[in-house]
Amino acid sequence: MAKPFLTFQAQISFLEQNKxxxxxxxxxxxxxxxxxxxxxxxxxxxxxxxxxxxxxxxDGTRFEDIVAMYHFDENLRELFLKYILKxxxxxxxxxxxxxxxxxxxxxxxxxxxxxxxxxxxxxxxxRRLISTLDNLANRNSDYPYINHQRQVYGNVPLxxxxxxxxxxxxxxxxxxxxxxxxxxxxxxxxxVNQKQLEQxxxxxxxxxxxxxxxxxxxSYQTRNDxxxxxxxxxxxxxxxxxxxxxxxxxxxxxxxxxxxxLSNNDFKCFKASLTSVIRHYLNTPGAMDEATLYIYMGFPxxxxxxxxxRK
Numbered sequence: 526m527a528k529p530f531l532t533f534q535a536q537i538s539f540l541e542q543n544k545x546x547x548x549x550x551x552x553x554x555x556x557x558x559x560x561x562x563x564x565x566x567x568x569x570x571x572x573x574x575x576x577x578x579x580x581x582x583x584d585g586t587r588f589e590d591i592v593a594m595y596h597f598d599e600n601l602r603e604l605f606l607k608y609i610l611k612x613x614x615x616x617x618x619x620x621x622x623x624x625x626x627x628x629x630x631x632x633x634x635x636x637x638x639x640x641x642x643x644x645x646x647x648x649x650x651x652r653r654l655i656s657t658l659d660n661l662a663n664r665n666s667d668y669p670y671i672n673h674q675r676q677v678y679g680n681v682p683l684x685x686x687x688x689x690x691x692x693x694x695x696x697x698x699x700x701x702x703x704x705x706x707x708x709x710x711x712x713x714x715x716x717v718n719q720k721q722l723e724q725x726x727x728x729x730x731x732x733x734x735x736x737x738x739x740x741x742x743x744s745y746q747t748r749n750d751x752x753x754x755x756x757x758x759x760x761x762x763x764x765x766x767x768x769x770x771x772x773x774x775x776x777x778x779x780x781x782x783x784x785x786x787l788s789n790n791d792f793k794c795f796k797a798s799l800t801s802v803i804r805h806y807l808n809t810p811g812a813m814d815e816a817t818l819y820i821y822m823g824f825p826x827x828x829x830x831x832x833x834x835r836k
Contacts, residue, residue, distance in 0.1 A: 533558050540567070540588070545581040548588045557592050569741045570594045573813050573821065590811035597806035598743050604802060605779060606736035608795050609729055612786045613692050616710070616726065620699055621684040623709045630682040632662050641701045651701050654694065661689050692733050696726040716836050717785050721752040725782045732779050744821045747774040751782055759834040760825050775823025784831055796832060 531539060533555045540546040548554050557566060573594070574586045628634035636659055641651045662681040666672055668689045674681040687695065699707060700723050707719035714722065731747045734740075750773040757769045764770060772781050780799070783792055806812050819826060 531563075536563050536567075543581075545579075545584065546586055546588055546591075550588075554588050557588075561595060565739070566591060566595055570598070572744075573817065587811055593806065593809045593811060594813075597802070597809075597812075598741060599739075600802045600805075601776075601799075602736040602739065602742050604795070604798050605732065605742065605776075608783055608787060608791065609692075609733045609736065609779075611791060612729065612783075613695065613733070615713070615786075616695060616699065617687045618684075619710045619713055620695065620702070620706070621682075621687045623706045624702065625683050627703075627706060630680070632681050632683070632686070635683050635686070636662070640703070642703055647701050650697060654697050654701055657690070657694055658686065662686055665689070692726075693730045696723075696730045699723060699726055714786055716755075724750065724752050725786060728774065728778060729782055732776075743776060743818075745776065746823070747778075750774045751778045754781060754785070755836060756781055756784060756831060756834060760827055760830065762825050771823045771825050777823040777825070777828060780824075780828065780831065785836060793832065796829070800829065 534551070536558060537548050537551055537554050541548050570591050571582075574582050574590060576583055624635065624640075628640050634640055636655055638648075638651050638655060641647065641654075661668075661671065663675065670685060671681055671689055674685050687698075690698070699710065702710075704719065707722070711717055711719040711722045717725070727749055728747050728751050731749075732742070732745065735742050735745050753769060753773075757772055760772075762769045762771050772778050780796075783795055787795065803818070807815055807818070812818075813821075816826070818824075819828070
């Protein structure tokens, strides 16, 4: 049966009477449900606090504990998105530069399928990519700087166009680019080859969407992986068979990706901010313990040593 509509007060009563959740301040609870929504708050962050057998909250769990978990995740989203955007900007600049360096500034060049990887399995993807780029260059009117290039010069160079495409489209552009262009882009990142960069961007795109759409981040996992790295080995991350158990498709995978794709100074700033966000949450009354939190996040206990080792 479909779940019935419940008023805010009815939602609170349900949590108290049916789910064993302590709600001391109904006004605060109602305000949070109005701001965040029951599905996003309770549905998104209940798991660490629930008894898997009874499907009720563990004795003593407070509404405030779930809100604290939500705010922790919100802080994580803001932090990770900030540094994903740094990587995104870097890729936009490099890809548009090296593509234009090879083919010239005419928009006809990036709209020509002959200027992409000719591998047969990419054909349909390249068509979709070109359709997206064509729409943005010749029809879309949401971007004044693109409109200006179209109306004044009759041409939208790639270095202008890339500012209007999504990170997902940018990732596909890199995937479908010829190998020489991929190689030139990848050389800007220490110890990252062109195939590994493709893997990083594919995973990073999914995490970017989670951050941008306000979805649960701390326990999010992708179906695809980042590459195995020296850091996985040096941090002593255990394996399940041949697969590292952490840092492949979880949030720690993003930390590893940042270690390879950000400058050293940017990564140190990111790490300091991440440490602060985690410490702030762990010092909040009702927070889960550090070991449990790290399991949900996919973080090894010694994750902070990531800067102690060479990449």
